[in-house]
Structure formats: structure tokens, C-alpha cells
Amino acid sequence: MAMIMEPTSMGADKVHINGLRFETVVGLDAWHRPGKSQPVELSVHLMPASTHGLEQAAQEDSVAYTIDYGKLYKQLQTLFSQKYDTVHQLYQAIRTILPPTRSWLINITLPKGILAAGKGLQLTWNGSIDGSNASVMQIMTVSDIDCRCIVGVNPHERLEKQRLQISITIWGLENRLSPSLLAGVSIDPSPTLIYQDMVQSVVEVSQTLNLDT
Incomplete structure (x- = not known):
């Protein structure tokens, strides 16, 4: 875990809390079981609304002029003692x-x-x-989906399926997407599993896949 505070040219602070690791219940685990805890990694990057910066906080010897990241960490730690039906629900709790x-x-x-x-x-x-006005961009990535298929057109390449790892990323504005789209691993059929199955089914039924095209 790392906590960093840095001044910016805008005169405001940036606070970075990186590499937090917890075990908590977030929807279904990898075996589709509800109520089972799993590892969760969290990073939070903030620019405070206050126009005061690190310089004034140092002069006054008070974190009141910026974000008290120690207090924020303790609040985050408390959140992870609870259970969440979806990743989106966890995000809302953090917000x-x-x-x-x-x-x-x-x-x-x-x-x-x-x-x-x-x-x-x-x-x-x-x-x-x-x-x-507030705007939120949501990004969902499913990383290194394990697939196997024939890659290439040469005779020796068609003797055995090769292992591929494919990642997909979906972008969308929060207020323009169905909440279920980026809900993460939920009690209902998960969108992430649908995307995973879709990628695997498309790739693995391919008899010839030329990665150069």
C-alpha cells in the first residue's frame, strides 16, 4: 500500500492511495458461489474540492486544509468488513x-x-x-481470458490448438449505461461471464485465425 500527496500546477492537491488489499464478499466468487469472500484490490486518486494546498496545510500544521488520507484509509477499511452484491454497490459505498x-x-x-x-x-x-454538473466514465476490463484455437494457415500450425490470452475493455458514461452492464460479479447472471463466454466461443470455434489481419 502507498499513500502519496502531491501539489499540482492548479494549486490543488492530488491524493493517491494505491495497492490496498482486502478480503471481502463481492457478489459471486470465481466458482459462482454467493457469500464467499475473495481478494479485492483498490486504488483511489482524488483532487480535493478545497482550493487550499499542501503549502497551507504545512504552514498551519493541520490536515484540515487538505485530505486526511489516514482517516480516509480507516473509513475504507471499515467498508470492506461489509458484504456487497455487486462491484458497483461497493463503488457507491466508497463514493x-x-x-x-x-x-x-x-x-x-x-x-x-x-x-x-x-x-x-x-x-x-x-x-x-x-x-x-458531475460526469462519470466507467471502464470495465476482463483481462487475460484463456482461449485455445488454431492460429495460422501453415500445415504444421494446424496440428494443435495454441493458447491465447485475450482481454476486453468496455467504456461508457455512467448515466448512459444500464446499471447491470457494469455491475461486475453479481448474484444474477454476470455480464462479465457473458463477455468471457462470448470471447471464448468466438475464438475457440475458429478453425483458422490469422493474428496479422
Whole structure:
């Protein structure tokens, strides 16, 4: 885990909390079982709403002028003692405890959330506030989906299927997507599993796959 505070040219701080690791219940585990805890990795990057920066916090010897990342860490730690039906529900819980911010980036990774995906499921929310308007971009990545198929057209290449690892990423504005699309591993049939199965079925039924085209 690393906690970093840095001043920016805009006169505001950036606070980075990287590499938090917890065990908690988030939807189904890799074997589709509810109520089973699994590893969760979390990174949070924030730009506070306050115009005060690190310099004033240092002058006044008070974290009141910036984000108290120690307090924030303890609040995050408390959240992970609870259970969540979806990754999206966990994200919403994290958002409720964040201090006022101009922008935020929250990255939640379930490294063992999908059995056939070597690097699991990663969901990122990149949000910002401009006046009274807030926008959030959601990004979902299923990494290193294990597939096997014939690759190439030469006779020796067609004797045995080769192992491939394929990753897919989906982008979308939060208010323009169905909540279920980026819900992560949920009690209902999971979109991530649908995408995984779709990729595997398309690739593995291919009799000839030329990766150069």
C-alpha cells in the first residue's frame, strides 16, 4: 500500500492511495458461489474540492486544509468488513465516504473474480465535477481470458490448438449505461461471464485465425 500527496500546477492537491488489499464478499466468487469472500484490490486518486494546498496545510500544521488520507484509509477499511452484491454497490459505498472532490478515480480489481481470466476483473470509475454538473466514465476490463484455437494457415500450425490470452475493455458514461452492464460479479447472471463466454466461443470455434489481419 502507498499513500502519496502531491501539489499540482492548479494549486490543488492530488491524493493517491494505491495497492490496498482486502478480503471481502463481492457478489459471486470465481466458482459462482454467493457469500464467499475473495481478494479485492483498490486504488483511489482524488483532487480535493478545497482550493487550499499542501503549502497551507504545512504552514498551519493541520490536515484540515487538505485530505486526511489516514482517516480516509480507516473509513475504507471499515467498508470492506461489509458484504456487497455487486462491484458497483461497493463503488457507491466508497463514493459516499469520500471528502468533497473536484475529480476522482476509483479502481477496483477482483484478481480472482473470473476463473478463466488470468488477471480477473477490473472496474474503474473516472469522475469529475464542473460547477453543479458531475460526469462519470466507467471502464470495465476482463483481462487475460484463456482461449485455445488454431492460429495460422501453415500445415504444421494446424496440428494443435495454441493458447491465447485475450482481454476486453468496455467504456461508457455512467448515466448512459444500464446499471447491470457494469455491475461486475453479481448474484444474477454476470455480464462479465457473458463477455468471457462470448470471447471464448468466438475464438475457440475458429478453425483458422490469422493474428496479422
